[in-house]
Amino acid sequence: MVSKTRFWYPFILLMFLCAGAAMDTIRPGNHLNSSTTVVSVGEMFELGFFQPTDSEHYYVGIWYKNIKEDPVVWIANRDYPVTASAFFCISDDGNLEIKQGRIIYRVTDMTLPNANVSATLLDSGNLILRDENSSILWQSFDFPSHTYLPGMKLGYDTRIQSTWSYVSWKSSNDPSPGNFTLKLDSGPEKQIMIMNGDAIYWRSYRSWGDRDNFFEFPVETRLNMYNFSFVSESDTAYLTYNIYTNDTISRFTIDATGQLRQLLWLDNEWSMLNSQPMQPCEVYAYCGANSSCSNMSSPICSCLPGFKPSSVEFWNNGDFKEGCSRKNELQCGKNDGFHLLTKVILPQKHLTQEVQSFGDCRSSCLTNCSCSGFSYTDRNCSIWTGELINLQQLPVNNSSGTDFYLKLAATDLETKRQDLLSFEVTMSPSHTKKEQCKGRWQVEHEKEVEIPLFSFSSVSAATDNFSFSNKLGEGGFGPVYKGKLLKGDEVAVKRLSRQSGQGWDELKNEAMLIGKLQHKNLVKLLGTNAMVTLPWKTRVRIMEGxxxxxxxxxxxxxxxxxxxxxxxxxxxxxxxxNPKISDFGMARIFGGTEQRATKRIVGTYGYMAPEYALGGVFSVKSDVFSLGVLLLEILSGKKNTGFYLSNSLDLIGYAWDLWTSKRPLEFINPETHDTYCPIAATRYMNIALLCVEERAANRPTMSDVVMMLNNELTVLPSPVQPAFSNARNVQDSSQSIPETSQNKLTISVITAR
Incomplete structure (x- = not known):
């Protein structure tokens, strides 16, 4: 789904044409002032003076002729603003200049054989200076500002000392050069980068020389309207693009916040097709040195194995820039070893050499006292020295990840182990012999999944014969017990009760699904209920997790x-x-954008999407609705079910009333008011209301939700009236019913009651 984002840059554009027809060319003796412009022949672009809002300054610029929303694409005098008395003209020596009294700003500074030149604005947005033979002497496309238009270049040419880079505005109403620059790296990798001053802020994953990775540039290609070309020679390298259809208006901009945005003019507004960096891990070195960044984790930063936070205080407060340091120093010899990290985006700054085998590469790193790790692919051995910067962990099903061998001291390799089992033990003595078949269960007669099986006697021994002292709680299947296996692993054991409202199929379904799942925010261990007071940062971590x-x-x-x-x-x-999603007894395997209908509606009222509760239709958007309810509960500290106010049917209706009356902060749990950020709290409430919209098609996908939660620069759409919001008024009752109830989550600490 294409997300539409409005960028209302408030310009006062002075677009009054001088007497007579619109012209596209400035000739010697002509000039532009604050009330005259030049228009391209097809009336696509316009050249003249413009004045940003709340500014006394004037600038010579080029903008879209018929687009009033964020139209400026080029500025001649970014670092030299003028007043309304200035004018733009061709000088006596044939150069373009801006005059203000006795002060002259030279837009071009060339030595020309004669001054018989003209400046023409093309429908591409390019301003060209030509001689009498129509030879191009200068063009604005060679001196970009912040907008990358079709036909422009991103790169460099050392032969003519040219660099085609794009510099952000200082702010939305200040066109002077800002902090961020979009450029093509002149090194061997030819990476596209966004620089924040002299520091890397974002970079493409790989070189543009790799055709298999051609669209590392943040471009939405599914519309099939872009034609990109990459030119690389000994002295020059640049990326350029065109659009297949002439009536399509699209561009890339680097804005004042460092976001590279791909924009398409659609339905009389700019629609944002793509943006980089989209998620925190895409910000260069977001987690500091010797750490791993994963957009799928919460928190998203973690120290590499064998490392610890350099500043525990900063790390615990969510400031990861200090990175991590080794727990034990390398011994520089055979006592060191390697830990394999799979599916990662490799760190920056490495040396590559050709070797004969994996063993040669490993030995090369092992004998190099400065080596921090290595990667080996097809006889290419890449060696990293010093600190490891910008390592990213990709999802397990991502095909673009690479193996990385992290060098560790022997003591770190010996003590490394898993703390918890990656599966749930789920057993019932009355069903194991009937349903097991060499450790496999049939899944919908299509796929099989291997699940570890244990004898009833071993599970009984682990839980002390299911003793009451080891009982953790009651689930939908029956009681849950803590236990310890012979190897010392702590487990949580579900035992199916004959009186359970759920059956063997649900229990088997849950065990099968958990056996397939490998994510730190999915349950590995069950625990005991506990009342907790959650500070704001913890609530944010839980919601994101x-x-x-x-x-x-x-x-x-x-x-x-x-x-x-x-x-x-x-x-x-x-x-x-850290949150863990549990109870997969009702879960279902799906495919693609499929949706299904069922006559057996299961779940919990108050969390069910309307299409499921009323019609039995469920899809991924059903979970999105439930998430929205859960976010509202976490934000408010109130339950959706059992919530009563005279004007609201439920918590969703209460949230909607406060949102529409522009009082969102009254919804936030007052116990967090000393620590929360009002802007962030309002943003999270906006996201929650988007998730509980009545029509499933209007709800965001989970990838949209994660992007909105993790990227505060993403502009959020306004929610519409959600499902179940005040469909009727709840009348006062004579019964004593509490207006609010404390929301409860579950802490998975293995402590019996």
């Missing part, structure tokens, strides 16, 4: 899964308050 886990289910797991019973009591919190 739940969204990441749900995105994994919908998009990145080996099979697409719809949970169908997402609610507060199915979110577990570990000791570090």
């Amino acid at each position: 739940i969204a990441q886990g749900l995105l994994y289910l919908h998009q990145y797991s080996r099979v697409q899964i719809i949970h169908r019973d997402l609610k507060a009591s199915n979110i577990l919190l570990d000791e570090d308050m």
Whole structure:
């Protein structure tokens, strides 16, 4: 779904034509002032003076003739603003200049054989200076500002000392050069970069020389309207593009916040097709040195194995720039070893050499005391020295990841182990012999999944014969117990009760699905209920973590899964308050954009999407609705079910009333008011209301939700009236019913009651 984003740059454009027909050319003796312009022959672009809002300054610029929303594409005098008395003309020596009294600003500074030249504005937006033979002497496309138009170049040519780079505005109403620059790196990798001053802010993943990775540039290609070309020679390299259809208006801009945006003029507004960096991990070195960044995790930064935060205080407060440092220094010899990291985007700054084998590459790193790690592909051995910068962890199903061998001290390799099992033990003595077949269960007669099986006696021994002292709680299947296997692994054991409202199929379904899932925000361990007071940062971590886990289910797991019973009591919190999605008894495997209907409606009212609760139709958007309800509960500290106010049917209706009356902060739990950010809180409420919209098609996908949660620069659409919002008024009752109730999550600490 293409997201439409409005960028209302408030310009006062002075577009009054001088007497007579519009012209596209300036000749010697002609000039432009603050009330005259030049228009391209097809009336696509216009050249003249413009004045930003709240500014006394004037600039010579080029803008779209018939577009009033964010129209400026080029500025002649970015670092030299003038007043309304200035004019733009061709000088006596044939150069373009801006005059203001006795002060002259030279737009071009060339030595020409004669002054018989003219300046013409083309329908491409290019201003060209030509001699009497129509030879081009100068063009504005060679001196870009902040907008990358079709036909322009991004790159460099060392032969003529030219660099085609794009510099952001200082602010939305200040065209002077800002902090961010879009450029093509002149190094061997030919990476596209966004620089923040002298520091890298964003970079494309690989070289443009790799044709298999041609669209690393942030471009939405599914519309099939772009034709990109990359030219690379010994002294020059540049990227250029054109659009197949003449009536399509599209461009790229680098804005004052450092975002590279791909824009399309559609339905009388700019629609944003793509933006980079889109997620925090795409910001260069977001997690600092010797760390891994994963947009699928919460928190998204983690120290590499064998490393610890350089500043625990900063790290715990969500400031990861200090990065991580080694727990134990390398011994520079055979006592060191390697830990394999799979599916990663490799760090920056490495040396590559050709070797005969993987063993040669490993030995080369092992004997190099400065080596931090290596990667080996087809006899190419890449060696990293010093700190590791910008390593990113990709989802398990991503095909573009690479293996990286991290060099560690022997002590770190010896102590590394898994703390928790990656599966749930689910057993019932009355069903194991009937349903097991060499450790496999048939899944919908299509696919099989291997699940670890344990004898009833071993599970009974692990839980001390299911003793009450080891009982953790009751689930929909029956009681849940803690236990410890012979190897010392702590597990949570579900035991199916004969009185359970759910059956063997649901239990088997849950075990099968969890066996397929490998994400840190999906349940690995069940625990005990606990009342907790959640500070604002913890609520944010929980909301983002739940969204990441749900995105994994919908998009990145080996099979697409719809949970169908997402609610507060199915979110577990570990000791570090990281959320875990649990209870997959109602979950279903899906495919593509499929939706299904069922006569057996299961789940929890208050969290069910309207199309599911009323018609039995469910899809990935059903989970999105449940997530929206859950976000509202976390923000407010109130339950959707059991919430009563005289004007509202439920929590959704209450949230909608406050939103439409422009009082969103009254919805936020007052216990967090000392620590929360009002802008962020309002943003999260906006996202939650988008998730609970009545029509499933209007709700965002989970990838949209994660992007909106993690990227505060993404402009959010306004929500429409959600489902179940005040369809009727709840009358006062004589019964004593509390107006609010404390929201509860589950902490997964193995402590019996």
